[in-house]
Amino acid sequence: MRKPIIGGNWKMNKTLGEAIHLVEELKGEIGNKTGKVEVVIFPPFTLLRVLQPLLKETEIGLGAQNMYWEREGAYTGEISALMLLDAGCSYVILGHSERREYFKETDEKINKKLITALSFGLTPIVCVGEKLEERKRGEAEEIVEKQLRRCLKGISSENVEKVVIAYEPVWAIGTGETATPDEAQEMHYFIREKLKSLWKDKAELIRIQYGGSVKPENIKELMRQSDIDGALVGGASLRADSFAKIIKYKE
Numbered sequence: 336m337r338k339p340i341i342g343g344n345w346k347m348n349k350t351l352g353e354a355i356h357l358v359e360e361l362k363g364e365i366g367n368k369t370g371k372v373e374v375v376i377f378p379p380f381t382l383l384r385v386l387q388p389l390l391k392e393t394e395i396g397l398g399a400q401n402m403y404w405e406r407e408g409a410y411t412g413e414i415s416a417l418m419l420l421d422a423g424c425s426y427v428i429l430g431h432s433e434r435r436e437y438f439k440e441t442d443e444k445i446n447k448k449l450i451t452a453l454s455f456g457l458t459p460i461v462c463v464g465e466k467l468e469e470r471k472r473g474e475a476e477e478i479v480e481k482q483l484r485r486c487l488k489g490i491s492s493e494n495v496e497k498v499v500i501a502y503e504p505v506w507a508i509g510t511g512e513t514a515t516p517d518e519a520q521e522m523h524y525f526i527r528e529k530l531k532s533l534w535k536d537k538a539e540l541i542r543i544q545y546g547g548s549v550k551p552e553n554i555k556e557l558m559r560q561s562d563i564d565g566a567l568v569g570g571a572s573l574r575a576d577s578f579a580k581i582i583k584y585k586e
């Protein structure tokens with residue numbers, strides 16, 4: 336069985352004081368045990384090392400929003416996998432659509448990052464998803480398939496089950512517009528079929544999260560879909576009450 340995974344991507348939000356407050360509030364809302372749901376927060380780099388001790392007694396995981404593929408060296412402004420481990424991270428988001436769009440991340444770069452993240456034992460969340468124009472042109476599946484194939488190139492069948500895929504239609508991110516549960520399920524099913532064609536039965540073990548304006552109001556219906564194994568949440572993870580409601584979608 337695939338354990339549902341719910342991530343909170345804080346993006347470029349929260350100062351130190353605000354972040355500590357949010358984590359304390361979240362712990363107050365959900366307690367230290369997260370039960371049958373895996374919960375991870377993805378704060379900005381500067382907060383990771385400070386938040387790590389606050390999460391120590393809890394089952395809330397810590398992850399970063401990005402990393403570079405080289406181990407160390409003259410790469411001004413970049414952060415390595417080793418540094419993330421050092422800061423207490425176990426997860427890393429790779430290829431978020433905002434990084435693809437504003438920082439020109441390509442599938443090839445994401446693939447290099449993925450290979451490094453796996454070699455350091457980090458759990459990677461690899462984001463894929465089509466833009467609105469692409470969906471309107473009927474190219475959504477083709478785009479997502481291409482992203483999957485390129486981003487996961489060369490990953491062994493032993494390693495592929497450690498990868499989490501986040502399907503995030505770009506038109507639904509931060510817009511308030513969500514794919515309907517049926518639309519999301521259709522693409523998640525498509526993704527799993529593609530994964531099956533590449534890694535056979537291992538595809539059943541790979542978790543596929545949905546991301547794009549997930550809120551307390553829509554999480555239940557999304558999670559009812561057979562191929563949706565969790566959510567990557569942006570805006571609604573910035574408040575403890577809304578993120579906690581999403582985490583506790585089963586109650």
Ligand code: PEP
Pocket residue numbers: 344346503507508509510511546547548549567568569570571
């Ligand atoms: C995201 O950041 O991955 C995301 C899906 O954002 P939002 O929930 O705000 O749409």
